[in-house]
Amino acid sequence: MSNLTTRRYVDIRRALLAREELALIDLREEDPFAQAHPLFAANVALSKLEIEIFARVPRRDTAITVYDDGEGLAAIGAQRLLALGYRDVAVLEGGLAGWRAAGGELFRDVNVPSKAFGELVESVRHTPSLSAEQVKALLDEQADVVVLDARRFDEYQTMGIPGGVSVPGAELVLRVAELAPDPATQVIVNCAGRTRSIIGAQSLINAGIANPVAALRNGTIGWTLAGQALAHGQARQFSAVSDSTRSAAAHKARAVAARAGVQRITRHGLAEWQADTARTTYLFDVRTPEEYSAGHLPGSRSTPGGQLVQETDHFASVRGARLVLVDDDGVRANMSASWLAQMGWQVAVVDALVATDFVEQGDWQPPLPEVPAVTEISVEQLATWLREDGTVVLDFTTSANYVKRHLPGAHWAIRAQLPAALERLPHAERYVLTCGSSLLARFAAHDLQALTPTPVYVLEGGTARWIDAGLPLEHGERRLAVPRSDRYRRPYEGTDNPREAMQGYLEWEFGLVAQLARDGTHGFAVA
Structure with missing residues (x-):
């Protein structure tokens, strides 16, 4: 590693505070990454580096710093990045231990910037919430209430609140008027834990909907810890909205985006940003994957808005980059952008798009380097x-x-x-x-x-x-050549998590605002 450049903790901290572009890449598998990492580290495992890096760090002269925790991955990863054409690659001095020794704050779990931001939103805006017991009582009484699940549809199907409707986060402001047309209807937003329910509920409040709105406190974890049964295999989803609903929602969403400092650009302005070789510009289509596949802006990536806000570090791994959001209704991009702007990103929404702009069809395909020749x-x-x-x-x-x-x-x-x-x-x-x-x-x-x-x-x-080909298959864990460290077991996922793990996860989330303060680099500004 002697011929590789090193970069110090103080250099990265200075760049974060100056809002310079940088990519801090953790090359470990997801489980060790989730045990301890810097706030703005992006997990790009060495195992999948070539497959993921071009999409996550698109500009070849981005300042990239890679690290591990003594496993010997950093030197290999740095050499691979240089071979792929990246020109400003360094190894973190001392690795993760060096970050810790220099006084750097370390965070647990995954998608921490988004989760910590959600906790900050609740602390600043005092987002209303109802306990699992309160929501269960309303449902038992058959009160005038609608439960909207802000997660991905597959998560909702795995486990959810009985009677809930799947409305992934970016869809809430667009769809709520037709899911709860009576302004007296209590709207409750839930997720598995806390973040997406807080952001979802606060989105509706920020947009000024007439209904009373509350997050389900602690989501399906809180529901389970209260001893209440979850439903499995539900399939209630939103349907198309009327033109008048769409227009009214777009007006609300644009006002929210303006308050958050979201920029407006045209397709010409987008082209200028993309031609700027000194900056990284991500182009995200925040509609549903089905809408994206049917027709999208060339060069855009399908990133449904709720997940983009929830997993920003995964999609935009260059902190300090510019984000450009696209939709065809003026609601989902503006609402998603409003949160990203508050998370410290320079973010813009493309205006004046017409149907003929969405000419490219099919699923998003990641950009890849030359694939090795094999037999x-x-x-x-x-x-x-x-x-x-x-x-x-x-x-x-x-x-x-x-x-x-x-x-x-x-x-x-x-x-x-x-x-x-x-x-x-x-x-x-x-x-x-x-x-x-x-x-x-x-x-x-x-x-x-x-x-x-x-x-x-x-x-x-x-x-x-x-x-x-219809050939035989097996299942199970019988032949693991190495331990299963490729994915962190999330305490809010699945249906068989220990109560202690769920309670511990909630307590960790409650402590995130204090961790943000100790770290001091987040740049969040809740509007």
């Missing part, structure tokens, strides 16, 4: 090999996907931990690598072949192709 085999060839001895299959999908289903006999591994994985694998005459599509497997194959003289192959089309 591929068909599913038919692998099926033949698996009837003999000597073939070891390695699966590099997420551990959750692996547990759900994988090829017979496949071992699960993390790309950045291949040396450790090899020690736990049986003797192989050949290795066959896969993942969902085999994209990550292609990068892993290059790494593995450098470690072993044993031939390495990649399954053409990945596990998806195997499934399409």
